[in-house]
Amino acid sequence: MSIEICGISKSYGSFTALRDVQLEIPTGQLVALLGPSGSGKTTLLRLIAGLEPADSGQVFFNGEDHTHRDVRERGVGFVFQHYALFRQMDIFDNIAFGLTVRPRKQRPTKAEIKERVHSLLRLVQLEGLAHRYPSQLSGGQRQRVALARALAVEPKFLLLDEPFGALDAKVRQELRRWLRRLHEKLGLTIVFVTHDQEEALELADRVVVMNEGRVEQTGSPQEVYNNPSNPFVYSFLGRVNFFRGRIADGKVKLGEAEFAVDWAVEDDDVPAVGYVRPHDVDVSRSPQYPQSVAAELIYVYNLGSVVRLELRRLDTGEIFEAEVSRRRFAELSLQSGDLLYVHLKHVAFYVGGHLIHA
Numbered sequence: 001m002s003i004e005i006c007g008i009s010k011s012y013g014s015f016t017a018l019r020d021v022q023l024e025i026p027t028g029q030l031v032a033l034l035g036p037s038g039s040g041k042t043t044l045l046r047l048i049a050g051l052e053p054a055d056s057g058q059v060f061f062n063g064e065d066h067t068h069r070d071v072r073e074r075g076v077g078f079v080f081q082h083y084a085l086f087r088q089m090d091i092f093d094n095i096a097f098g099l100t101v102r103p104r105k106q107r108p109t110k111a112e113i114k115e116r117v118h119s120l121l122r123l124v125q126l127e128g129l130a131h132r133y134p135s136q137l138s139g140g141q142r143q144r145v146a147l148a149r150a151l152a153v154e155p156k157f158l159l160l161d162e163p164f165g166a167l168d169a170k171v172r173q174e175l176r177r178w179l180r181r182l183h184e185k186l187g188l189t190i191v192f193v194t195h196d197q198e199e200a201l202e203l204a205d206r207v208v209v210m211n212e213g214r215v216e217q218t219g220s221p222q223e224v225y226n227n228p229s230n231p232f233v234y235s236f237l238g239r240v241n242f243f244r245g246r247i248a249d250g251k252v253k254l255g256e257a258e259f260a261v262d263w264a265v266e267d268d269d270v271p272a273v274g275y276v277r278p279h280d281v282d283v284s285r286s287p288q289y290p291q292s293v294a295a296e297l298i299y300v301y302n303l304g305s306v307v308r309l310e311l312r313r314l315d316t317g318e319i320f321e322a323e324v325s326r327r328r329f330a331e332l333s334l335q336s337g338d339l340l341y342v343h344l345k346h347v348a349f350y351v352g353g354h355l356i357h358a
Contacts, residue, residue: 001061001075001156001189002027003048008057010043010213017043019213021057025206030183030190032200035210036236041193044210045159048191049076061156077155081162083146085134091145092117092130098153120148123182140171144178151186160192164199176203197237201225209233231350234275241281241320243274243293243313243344252349255315258290261349261356272356274347281322282343283309285332292341295320297334311340 003025010018018040025031033041047054050071058067066074085094093100095117099108108116121127124144134142143163150158163179164172180203183190194200200207201221209216209224209232217229228234235242245254252259252272259274287294295311298319307329309322322342324332334340349356 002063003157003189003191004060004063005044005048006058006060008044008047008054008059010040010047010052010055017213018047018054021213021215023208023215023218025189025191027062027189028187029205030180030203031192031206031208032204033191033193033208033210034195034197034200034236035216036195038212039210040213041195041210042161045161045191045193049078049159050074051078075153075156077150077153077158079143079146079150079158079160079163081165083134083142085142085145085149087134090131090133091121091126091137094134094145095120095149095152097149116152117148120151123151123185124148125178138171139167140175143167143175147179147182155188157189157191160190162193162195165194165196172199179203201237209236211236228348230355231273231275231353234348239278239321241276241278242318243276243320243347244316244318245272245274246270247272247351254293254344255313256290257293257344259344259347259349263351263356270351272349272351274344274349276344276347278308278321278323279306280345280347281320282345283322283324283328283332283334283340284343285338285340287341288343292343295340295342297336297338297340299336300329300334309334311342314339 005021005023008018008021021044033044035041046052048059050069058065060066086097096113099113099116121130124147126141126144129137137145164175167175176199204221206218207221207224208218211232217224217233224233225237228237234240243254245252247261247263247270250260250263252261252274254274294314296314297309298312299310301308305326306323307326309324310319311322312319
């Protein structure tokens with residue numbers, strides 16, 4: 001089931017939640033709507049589901065206009081962040097609920113419902129727990145029950161609103177792997193909302209980055225991370241350093257470091273900002289001109305397989321980070337207060353929010 005969003009806008013009083021959103025979601029993909037709080041991702045999910053109307057625009061499923069169709073006509077499976085399970089019902093009845101409330105002519109027989117529920121319990125790896133109640137399950141188990149309940153009505157696609165947001169880090173990681181395997185097995189179109197960059201990059205086939213009601217960029221996890229379309233996407237996806245400098249004579253100058261750039265504008269001596277990931281900051285005790293920036297090591301964070309260094313530029317006083325392997329850290333024998341030189345790789349320079357090529 002493909003989904004196409006054409007010019008969708010939505011406001012709540014004076015607040016604009018979505019601004020002329022255009023989006024295509026191919027059949028069978030696992031798609032993440034990623035963005036900060038207030039970016040419009042949950043509003044977009046609810047509009048796709050038909051839980052509330054848009055002010056303007058259209059929603060198509062497989063090329064068919066569903067804009068004004070009731071949520072019950074859309075064939076949607078919706079899973080909320082906080083499960084929304086019925087506390088007074090056992091797990092069997094929670095999963096069966098969507099089937100038992102169908103009109104009599106559309107309702108499966110009791111035997112068919114029983115078979116369907118037990119099949120789903122096997123699918124979500126909760127066999128033997130049919131007669132327990134939600135309060136007797138862990139958070140991860142309750143979320144799997146919520147997914148089973150959404151799947152029971154055989155939806156055309158699944159919509160998940162921050163499905164792992166209420167769980168601790170270890171359980172979230174386990175459920176991510178489980179959902180990935182489930183998606184591969186079922187082949188359903190799944191759209192999920194998250195503000196967790198790691199979750200989106202690890203789990204999704206396609207990432208839709210949103211900000212202030214707009215789609216900033218859409219692409220594979222590799223595309224949006226390695227080739228961000230603008231400064232917002234670059235800074236939102238993962239950790240990033242900002243190196244402020246100026247363009248002069250066709251070069252960006254960061255203190256004594258120089259980077260040749262494609263700058264064809266006549267104006268010179270204009271401010272530029274370089275964006276670079278911490279793992280693309282090489283650290284040494286000697287300069288590598290012309291692209292070395294002098295810095296003082298302020299603090300060391302041991303993070304298991306890597307060591308994060310907090311540094312201060314000597315020329316501007318700006319703080320930035322570098323990540324090195326434990327082996328490299330030991331080789332350099334680093335400690336706070338050391339004078340170091342950093343070499344910046346894969347720097348993306350922006351002038352006025354527009355990318356210029358180095």
